[in-house]
Amino acid sequence: MSETLVPQLPTRPEEPASAAPTGWKSDSMQKRIRARYARERRFRMWGLAAVIGSAGFLAFLLVTMLWQGIGGFQRAEIALPIDFKAAALEVTPEQLRGKGADLALASAGLNDVVANAAVAAFGPDGPDYISESAWVTVRDELKARPELLQGRASIDVPASSPIALAAKGDGNDPAVTRVATRLRDEGTLTQGFNIDFLTGSDATDPTGVGIWGALKGSLLTMFITLMIAFPIGVFSAIYLEEYAPRNRWTDLIEVSINNLAAVPSIIFGLLGLAVFLNFLHLPRSAPLVGGMTLALMIMPVIVIAGRNAIKAVPPSIRDAALGIGASRIQVVFHHVLPLALPGILTGTIIGMARALGETAPLLLIGMRAFIVTPPGGVFDPATVLPVQIFLWSDQVSRGFVEKTSAAIIVLLIFLLAMNAVAIYLRNRFETRW
């Protein structure tokens, strides 16, 4: 019976697979399935390889920086005996306590006194053993303890770059290595934590540099950026999300915000140069101008994050507040804004992290100067941490490599901490309505 109802399929015994499309057990079908599964596995492996590869790049970058930079936090120090009484520096203890102490000591020839002490202690090559900035350490020591002027003292000064490298086993000059070994055996050469790296400023000599000046510049710049970008960003997010009528003007505002978020950062540098420096004549190299430029750069980030956070607050909350007689401003400032604040803060921190790592616009507005004293305020010439890294990376002296990497470690620690705070905020205050 059934033969008549089911249409006769053309059967060819030698090729059963093509005859029956569901001939799963046939050899060619099995082969095709195996091939498809192999392709599937390969594709999956490629995906995994891409993820692992990308993470591997990151790990390679971080490990390289850590490996090169860890030495920047240490330094070799030489105990240098100095007879201040015999040197008879022409300064009075009163001068040392006053404001002109640095100038007075420099003009009294402290530099030469230190060099002579090195000759007396280690022979004619002595000045080459200690760092060029050794006299700065001596100066600070004298300022802290003016009574030293009346006698002899042994002061730990930084060793010169070749000696320091040799002490770490990186020296490529056997003579220097011998000297370093001898000094170490005598107990004059010691390794210590480089506190000056955290408290000092830029210098011409890698053994004497520090990051505090750049860090302070960064903090001042960030302060200005936050003070400008946060209110403007939050206010325009509120306006666009809560009050703006839908018309050509608000469309224009939206397009400009979205576009500004994607404008290359160097363009903001050109804007700062043309408008803030050449047109408004604000002080060059100052954190004020840097902060204003970066504020314009990250303002769209805050606006976009703020709008998303405000959008996420359910309308029922607004309706309830309006229903009991609150004005539109009260609805926003008493109800919507507090609920949206965690989201806005997350966006702000991410924007600030971007500003903290930014270099290019600041190069254009002149924050690439060699600055030895940390800035006292937002109008003083300053440099910021990324720019300091850039300046040190250009130095030819080998000692700067580890200082640059060490500064990078500090910068990355700051950025990771900021991102961690942002993630914590997001997780802590994430609300599902």
Next chain:
Amino acid sequence: MNVFALLFLVLGLGLIAWLTARARAARLSRGIAARRLHSLPSQHGWYVATWAVVPALIFIVVWANISPGLITESVLASPAAAQLPGFGFERETILNEAYSLAQGSSQGAFYPVAEQLAPAYAEAITRYNWIGTAIALILAFAFGALAFTRVKPDFRARTRFERAVMLLLLVASLIAILTTLGIFLSLIFESVRFFSIVPVTDFLFGLNWSPQVIRADDPGANLGALPLFWGTFFIGAVIAMLIAIPFGLMSAIYLTQYAPRSFRAWMKPILEILAGVPTVVYGYFAALTVGPLIRDFAVMLGFQFASAESALSAGLVMGIMIIPFVSSMADDSIAAVPTAMRDGSLAMGATTSETIKRVLIPAALPGVVAGILLAVSRAIGETMIVVMAASGAANITLNPFEGATTVTKQIVDLLTGETAFDSPKTLAAFALGLTLFMITFVLNIVALRVVKKYREAYE
């Protein structure tokens, strides 16, 4: 008194105004039991505080801009100024030195005239600071007091104050437009000056870029930017994308389609760190580690004159930086494809990879392409990596082991030297900036349009 102390003082006055006005309004509301206040006491407080603070703040900003000029003028009128040299660089230096002496921020002066001028400067600074402080305080008091007299039960403080807040919100949102306009105008303004010296065609199509020597008779001859455009395109849109697209796309596919939930939860933030690392760090990494590795590799392959500053090292590192942009955009657009389409394909017997290749990717293609366009726009605007890792020599080449230079690197190089501000050299930087802005602007607009259109198609 310095600006910050003055700001602090004015804000303190504002606080006092707020407190007193609120207290008065509260007393009114208690006193007249029959009539209720139109506005809350704190709204009266805000109204008065606004009047006390805002005019004074506006005055402080204006004063901060005009007082340096007034100070300098009164110093120049003093007898010691007679010894100053005429107009010129030296005169400026002496004035600056005297100014910092007067402020107590420097320890000594190089010019003796500066020391004589310093007292006059100090006196002028003090005088004008006191004048400024006095006017600011008078303004704060006057307007605050005027507003205070209006605190009455039926005064509509809330309406008035809220109108001011709305104005503030509107002004804040206009700053985005002003910034865009500022960028556009400043670039156009300087570029027009540049193109009045150098013909547009020379700039856009010239093959020779060597701004160090600009001939006076034909400034356009050495300012042909075509090699820069090629270098930018080669490094940012070719080499970087050859790294970023496969890695980014495959990462997104793996993390959305295959990875276990906990693996994804860990790997996604880790990949995002790649985008958060400052570009100066990438630049240093490229210059110090990747560049020499690539040079050694090129020498091994038989390129004799390989340099550590190759297009490949800059492009490679930039590609790594771009991976998270491509992957998160791909992630979003794959997630936007309806699950029904994916499930349908799987139900037909397709393997996951076949579903991805034949269904998900084609459906998500507009979003992926938009993400790549945004990544390209990001790459060609990227500065620090190329400043530190790309070479300065402009040449048109297809060999990735050779050096290439980019628009952004040249902008930095042109503007960080010590040149006068109206030389064709510095103006060329603005013309390059304008070109860069135009290109990235178009890329962004196209990408944003594509994303928007495509999102709507599935929602």
